[in-house]
Amino acid sequence: xxxxxxxxxxxxxxxxxxxxxxxxxxxxxxxxxxxxxxxxxxxxxxxxxxxxxxxxxxxxxxxxxxxxxxxxxxxxxxxxxxxxxxxxxxxxxxxxxxxxxxxxxxxxxxxxxxxxxxxxxxxxxxxxxxxxxxxxxxxxxxxxxxxxxxxxxxxxxx
Amino acid sequence: xxxxxxxxxxxxxxxxxxxxxxxxxxxxxxxxxxxxxxxxxxxxxxxxxxxxxxxxxxxxxxxxxxxxxxxxxxxxxxxxxxxxx
Numbered sequence: 001x002x003x004x005x006x007x008x009x010x011x012x013x014x015x016x017x018x019x020x021x022x023x024x025x026x027x028x029x030x031x032x033x034x035x036x037x038x039x040x041x042x043x044x045x046x047x048x049x050x051x052x053x054x055x056x057x058x059x060x061x062x063x064x065x066x067x068x069x070x071x072x073x074x075x076x077x078x079x080x081x082x083x084x085x086x087x088x089x090x091x092x093x094x095x096x097x098x099x100x101x102x103x104x105x106x107x108x109x110x111x112x113x114x115x116x117x118x119x120x121x122x123x124x125x126x127x128x129x130x131x132x133x134x135x136x137x138x139x140x141x142x143x144x145x146x147x148x149x150x151x152x153x154x155x156x157x158x
Numbered sequence: 159x160x161x162x163x164x165x166x167x168x169x170x171x172x173x174x175x176x177x178x179x180x181x182x183x184x185x186x187x188x189x190x191x192x193x194x195x196x197x198x199x200x201x202x203x204x205x206x207x208x209x210x211x212x213x214x215x216x217x218x219x220x221x222x223x224x225x226x227x228x229x230x231x232x233x234x235x236x237x238x239x240x241x242x243x
Contacts, residue, residue, distance in 0.1 A: 007194075007235050048236040058236065062194065089234055091193075150180055 003038075003093035004072050005064050008079065009086040012045055012057040019059060022084060026063060029074055035067030052086045179216025183225075191224040193231035199238060203229065207242035 008026075010019060023040075030037050043060035052058070065071065072090045079085040183191065193199070202210050202217075202225055209229050212222050232238040 009236065049233070049239040050236060052236060060235075087235060089231065091231065094190075150178070 001066055001068060003064070003066055004090055005062060005093055006072060006075060006088065006090045008061045008063070008088045009048075009052070009058040010061065011053075011084050011086055012055055012059060014059065014084060018084070022082075023061065025078070026075060029078065030063070030065050030067060030071055033067065033071045033074060035065050035071045037063065037065045039064040055086060058086055181216060181218040181221055183221040184218055188221070191221070191228040193228040193235070194237070195228075196232060196237050199225070199229050199232055203238065205242060207239045 010022060014022075027037060027040075041062035041064070043062070045057050046060050048056055048058050076088060076090065079088045191198070202215060204210055209226055212219065215222075217225060229238060233240050
């Protein structure tokens with residue numbers, strides 16, 4: 001199961017009933033293939049940045065749903081066949097887990113593991129290994145201070 | 159930094175120090191940039207409709223990548239122009 005977001009541009013010359021029918025069809029496709037419709041955004045008619053199929057306007061619609069890979073495939077197969085859909089795009093939504101934090105924690109674990117081993121082999125190296133984290137912490141503090149300064153500056157500018 | 163270290167521009171910079179640019183997305187602590195948010199994306203495309211480079215906007219590399227991705231998606235959905243005249 002993945003999070004998807006499908007944006008659709010429908011032709012502007014459709015009546016409201018036709019638009020509703022189209023949207024109902026999409027919803028049925030999602031629910032029938034064991035998908036879970038989360039949210040539906042209707043922007044309504046909006047000017048296109050460039051003409052598509054000689055239309056200057058389009059009816060914007062965005063569907064947010066959670067499903068397997070078969071749902072977007074089926075939806076897109078239908079979009080390709082119909083003339084009422086001017087443009088469509090499906091975007092995979094990444095679950096937000098920051099890689100940087102993960103890497104950081106891994107590195108910290110490694111340094112902790114390495115430090116005792118070095119002590120056993122050579123004392124001089126061990127001192128260096130132990131000394132490093134302090135330096136790093138200092139660097140971190142400096143960076144933090146810099147960031148705070150920048151923030152203050154930006155506030156002044158604003 | 160490298161720009162400031164050049165000998166020719168050193169004096170120039172002494173009299174006219176450049177304003178420090180910063181990434182506005184980092185400041186707001188944004189992780190993802192949505193392609194539907196056209197008002198924000200418009201700030202990063204000048205008249206011609208091109209994506210403005212990092213050296214003019216000061217965006218960090220992480221957010222520049224996200225921005226470029228979002229702008230390209232918005233272009234496909236006809237929210238932004240490929241070329242504006």
